[in-house]
Amino acid sequence: MGKETPGRRSSGFFATSALLIAALVLLSFPATYFIPLATGSKQFTLLRHLHGLAFFAWVGLFVVQTQLVRTGKVTLHRELGMAGVALAGAMLPLGIWQTVQAAGERQARGVEQPFEYAIYNLVDITVFCIAFAWAIFEATRRVEWHRRLIFVAFLNLFAPAFSRISWMTVIPFPWSDMIPALVGDAVLIALAIYDKRKLGRIHPVTLGAMTILIPVHAISPLIARTDWWNSIAPLLFGFW
Secondary structure (H helix, E strand, C coil), X not given: CCCCHHHXXXXXXXXXXXXXXXXXXXXXXXXXXXXXXXXXXXXXXXXHHHHHHHHHHHHHHHHHHHHHHHCCCHHHHHHHHHHHHHHHHHHHHHHHHHHHHHHHHHHHCCCCCCCCCHHHHHHHHHHHHHHHHHHHHHCCCCHHHHHHHHHHXXXXXXXXXXXXXXXXXXXXXXXXXXXXXXXHHHHHHHHHHHHHHHHCCCCHHHHHHHHHHHHHHHXXXXXXXXXXXXXXXXXXXXXX
């Protein structure tokens, strides 16, 4: 166990935050997925089931991984990391596929701006891929960088899930679209405070994520409904 003790340092914040965010993710889907699925009131495509399965599995695996580090079981944590890599490899095509499918469905229904939400998908997919790939690179080099990069990737899955709740509220645009990502960004700010207390400084990953993601999340809804975005988005997602 002596070799595994270092992995436990500073792990409490990540383990507790993972449980909280996972709970909020689960609470985001009863009305739009779990209840309709159980009652048969709505039919879902196989793609949606596969997409949901992969993303729920990744959230669940992240919770398990943070708990393993918290309890000092770093060897098992590293072994299960391969499952995370495999899941991430499946999530990328499923995420892109679901984005294209959803935009096509909105277009078929005659929605005026069927690619409005695709900007959020593009940001989420890009951030997840960069953060996860970088985290894998840092896995055996810099542990504190690794855990924060994985955490950023994990947080990036929160907004698409939590948006199911915000869309059912009477909050006006653009706040209705900003809030899900900004709630996740609030966790980043909490991480910055944690860094300051534990490390004496804000970790470069935390600072970089805040500097980039908070402005991006704030401005994305303002871009989503512009003619400019809705004219280039079809080209980006293969609608010629």
